[in-house]
Amino acid sequence: MWLTFLLLLTTINYAFAETNVTITEDIQNGLDNSTFPTIREDTLTLLLMGDTQFHFPCEEDNVQCKLVSKRPRSRFFLNSRLEFIDGVEVNETLRQGRDSCTKIESRFANRVQRQALDALISSMDYKPAALVINGDLTDFGHLHQLHEFRQVWYNNFPIPFILGLGNHDYQNNINDCALNFCAHTMLSWYTDYVKNMSLVADIQRKTVKFDVEFTGSLAYTETVCSSSSNFLLYFYSSTLQMCIPGKLCAFVIQLNNAIDYNVEFSSLFVKWNISSPMKYLHNELNLLGSTSLPILLNMHQCESMHIHKIKMMLRRWMLTVKKSFESNHRVPRIGAFYAHMHQRHEVTLECIEGYKVPFVYIGSVPNNRFTKFDMTASTATITGYKARDSLMYNGEILEQLETVDLWGPCVRTEHFRFEDHVTRKRRDFIRRNRNQADFSSDASALFF
Numbered sequence: 413m414w415l416t417f418l419l420l421l422t423t424i425n426y427a428f429a430e431t432n433v434t435i436t437e438d439i440q441n442g443l444d445n446s447t448f449p450t451i452r453e454d455t456l457t458l459l460l461m462g463d464t465q466f467h468f469p470c471e472e473d474n475v476q477c478k479l480v481s482k483r484p485r486s487r488f489f490l491n492s493r494l495e496f497i498d499g500v501e502v503n504e505t506l507r508q509g510r511d512s513c514t515k516i517e518s519r520f521a522n523r524v525q526r527q528a529l530d531a532l533i534s535s536m537d538y539k540p541a542a543l544v545i546n547g548d549l550t551d552f553g554h555l556h557q558l559h560e561f562r563q564v565w566y567n568n569f570p571i572p573f574i575l576g577l578g579n580h581d582y583q584n585n586i587n588d589c590a591l592n593f594c595a596h597t598m599l600s601w602y603t604d605y606v607k608n609m610s611l612v613a614d615i616q617r618k619t620v621k622f623d624v625e626f627t628g629s630l631a632y633t634e635t636v637c638s639s640s641s642n643f644l645l646y647f648y649s650s651t652l653q654m655c656i657p658g659k660l661c662a663f664v665i666q667l668n669n670a671i672d673y674n675v676e677f678s679s680l681f682v683k684w685n686i687s688s689p690m691k692y693l694h695n696e697l698n699l700l701g702s703t704s705l706p707i708l709l710n711m712h713q714c715e716s717m718h719i720h721k722i723k724m725m726l727r728r729w730m731l732t733v734k735k736s737f738e739s740n741h742r743v744p745r746i747g748a749f750y751a752h753m754h755q756r757h758e759v760t761l762e763c764i765e766g767y768k769v770p771f772v773y774i775g776s777v778p779n780n781r782f783t784k785f786d787m788t789a790s791t792a793t794i795t796g797y798k799a800r801d802s803l804m805y806n807g808e809i810l811e812q813l814e815t816v817d818l819w820g821p822c823v824r825t826e827h828f829r830f831e832d833h834v835t836r837k838r839r840d841f842i843r844r845n846r847n848q849a850d851f852s853s854d855a856s857a858l859f860f
């Protein structure tokens with residue numbers, strides 16, 4: 413306590429030494445923006461999304477995307493789900509037409525998403541620490557798909573990436589692609605990526621006779637921090653509250669496809685023995701203990717059995733660290749972030765041992781949704797976004813959706829769904845119709 417106070421005073425003196433103003437004067441007058449313009453509460457920001465998935469059709473709710481594919485779809489007898497209309501005799505021309513419509517939609521959605529993220533990032537004085545892409549970078553792991561992912565995203569982006577792989581990158585194409593080259597392409601590119609980023613990933617390379625063997629879960633842990641590094645202060649109603657020297661950080665754990673996914677396969681002279689990241693996560697959580705930093709678990713998919721296994725693991729962890737958190741007057745901060753179900757963009761705040769644990773569908777490119785995570789010394793929120801085409805929406809490239817507080821004590825599980833103006837309108841429409849139906853059935857009950 414006294415140490416903090418002392419630090420506070422030295423920092424203040426340091427900060428105001430050049431401006432030649434006394435501290436008391438300045439607190440009384442409020443903060444003068446012109447003499448000290450950089451004051452702002454330190455914030456760690458991350459952007460999250462999934463499923464760039466070159467090339468996959470857009471979600472039906474992505475109206476702007478379906479508008480763009482409307483003409484070519486009608487030429488090849490395709491409905492809005494890119495299925496052939498009943499009664500059409502499908503031939504090679506039409507099949508190729510469907511492929512080209514899929515590419516039109518996928519390229520449109522990726523371009524719109526990229527432009528919206530570029531706009532958001534350039535509007536921010538303090539850049540986000542990273543863009544998290546939780547899997548399905550490609551639709552099938554073909555070389556040309558990876559090439560397009562690299563061109564549109566990987567090769568030139570203003571902030572660092574935290575990437576994971578999804579079922580479409582390897583699980584789906586194993587034994588369904590010549591020589592298993594698709595899964596091999598993605599896994600070897602990914603091991604190259606973690607190596608280039610100097611990430612310590614759970615993967616070992618071994619040479620057995622003339623063959624190469626990779627063993628491990630591919631999972632990794634990375635500490636991400638806010639970009640501002642100068643002395644930061646913040647004021648509350650012109651009264652000095654506190655001072656944070658240094659940065660705000662979080663542990664990001666990337667688990668790739670799913671908590672319990674494992675596979676073994678060969679591609680020519682390379683053997684891949686990919687184990688489930690369950691053990692890795694278990695060890696990491698034990699090592700982190702009752703850490704003061706939040707833990708963000710990233711993976712591609714987290715439905716049914718997967719979510720059940722993660723919840724069980726987190727409940728056990730919570731039971732072992734709860735006392736220690738409470739005696740330090742801290743709240744456990746952990747959450748799971750994933751994609752996979754393209755149309756879903758929502759948060760469930762599970763109540764685990766009396767504390768909120770967010771399980772978040774972070775949004776997908778085919779739905780042109782993404783999520784912004786913001787953490788300060790005292791708060792943590794996520795905010796949903798819809799990315800829009802600037803031509804169709806008069807330059808209004810971003811629709812900001814709801815903001816949800818993430819951590820703290822709880823009594824029951826809560827659920828939030830991010831809604832844009834299109835999905836909100838549709839929900840209201842359905843609700844109105846249902847009410848009318850209820851009314852007419854009531855009326856008929858009255859008459860008969």
Ligand SMILES: *[C@@H]1O[C@H](CO)[C@@H](O)[C@H](O)[C@H]1NC(C)=O
Nearest residue numbers: 428429430431432433434437
């Ligand atoms: C700055 O402080 C010095 C010493 O207290 C004083 O002599 C000088 O007048 C001050 N300058 C301004 C611009 O207030």
Ligand SMILES: *[C@@H]1O[C@H](CO)[C@@H](O)[C@H](O)[C@H]1NC(C)=O
Nearest residue numbers: 441442443444445446449650
């Ligand atoms: C500082 O600037 C911000 C934004 O420009 C403004 O909202 C705030 O009122 C200013 N504070 C003072 C003390 O002038």
Ligand SMILES: *[C@@H]1O[C@H](CO)[C@@H](O)[C@H](O)[C@H]1NC(C)=O
Nearest residue numbers: 489500501502503504505506
């Ligand atoms: C395929 O079917 C479409 C629509 O029936 C037709 O216009 C086209 O000529 C056909 N192409 C071939 C190669 O038969």
Ligand SMILES: *[C@@H]1O[C@H](CO)[C@@H](O)[C@H](O)[C@H]1NC(C)=O
Nearest residue numbers: 601602604605606607608609
């Ligand atoms: C890793 O670095 C090498 C050498 O700079 C480069 O050729 C390769 O494309 C990089 N791969 C990835 C995935 O970043």
Ligand SMILES: *[C@@H]1O[C@H](CO)[C@@H](O)[C@H](O)[C@H]1NC(C)=O
Nearest residue numbers: 627628629676685686687688
């Ligand atoms: C794959 O790795 C696991 C340990 O992660 C090991 O137990 C298993 O024997 C390996 N399988 C093969 C075929 O080497």
